[in-house]
Amino acid sequence: MSHFFKPTNFSKGTIIEEEDVVAQNLYFVTNGFVRSFFYSDGIETTTQIIGENRFITSFNSFTSGSISKENIQCLSNCEVLCITKSDYQILSEESVFWSTFCKQIYEIIISQNQQRTTDFITLSAEKRYLKLMKEQPEIIQNVPIQYIASYIGIKPESLSRIRKKIIF
Numbered sequence: 001m002s003h004f005f006k007p008t009n010f011s012k013g014t015i016i017e018e019e020d021v022v023a024q025n026l027y028f029v030t031n032g033f034v035r036s037f038f039y040s041d042g043i044e045t046t047t048q049i050i051g052e053n054r055f056i057t058s059f060n061s062f063t064s065g066s067i068s069k070e071n072i073q074c075l076s077n078c079e080v081l082c083i084t085k086s087d088y089q090i091l092s093e094e095s096v097f098w099s100t101f102c103k104q105i106y107e108i109i110i111s112q113n114q115q116r117t118t119d120f121i122t123l124s125a126e127k128r129y130l131k132l133m134k135e136q137p138e139i140i141q142n143v144p145i146q147y148i149a150s151y152i153g154i155k156p157e158s159l160s161r162i163r164k165k166i167i168f
Contacts, residue, residue, distance in 0.1 A: 004091050005081035010074045017072035023061035025082050029054055032078030033142055037150070038070045046150035049075070051138050055105060063106075075143055120153060126162050128152040 005028065010016055017023050019038060027034070034056050036048040047070060050056050061068035062085060083091070091098045119128055129152055133140050139148065149159040 004087040005083050008080050008082045010078045010080065012074055012076050012078075014074045014078075015071050016074060016080075017058055017068065017070075019058075019068050019071050021068060022065055023058040023068050024085050026055060026057045026062060026085075026088055027072070028081040028083075029056065030079045030081060032080075033075040033139070034072060034078060034080075035075055035143075035147055035151075036070045036072050044150060046147050049136075049139050049143055049147060049151050051136070051142070055109075059106075059109065075147060125152060125154045125158060126165070129159065129162050130166070 007030075010032075016027065016034075017025065029050060029052055031052060033049065033051050035046050035050075036056065036058065037044050037046045039045075048056065056072060058068035058070050058072065060066060061070075092102065119131065123131065129148075132148070132152060145159055145163075146156045149156040152159070154162075
């Protein structure tokens, strides 16, 4: 199974998957931080930030073959294991373990996305930030403030005020 995954390094700032094309790769981040984002009226909105030991791609595009609406960008120098869509499909057909594992990963991702939607509806920006601090402190420590702010749905200056309030 490991021969399907190609170790790859990307520099900070590299866009590894682009919008307006079909996502062709699934990445497992072994070192570094990656985000997904899209543009709306010229403004970037970060939809996901992940660190080590997590998968990322434009999941909807990768699984359905549809055109991606998002970009995937390295927020630091990154080491990833990359599997192509065609190798992913071969592996899925050959390995019951892999198929079961992927199903579990997709279920986790769906659950996390549902929780994120609920948090956006029910929690204030400050509470969303505090939750991120508690559950994923590595993001707070390693990702630039503008991406964290976008991820929790506020402007960087609002996040600065929240951070200042929390410190005091």
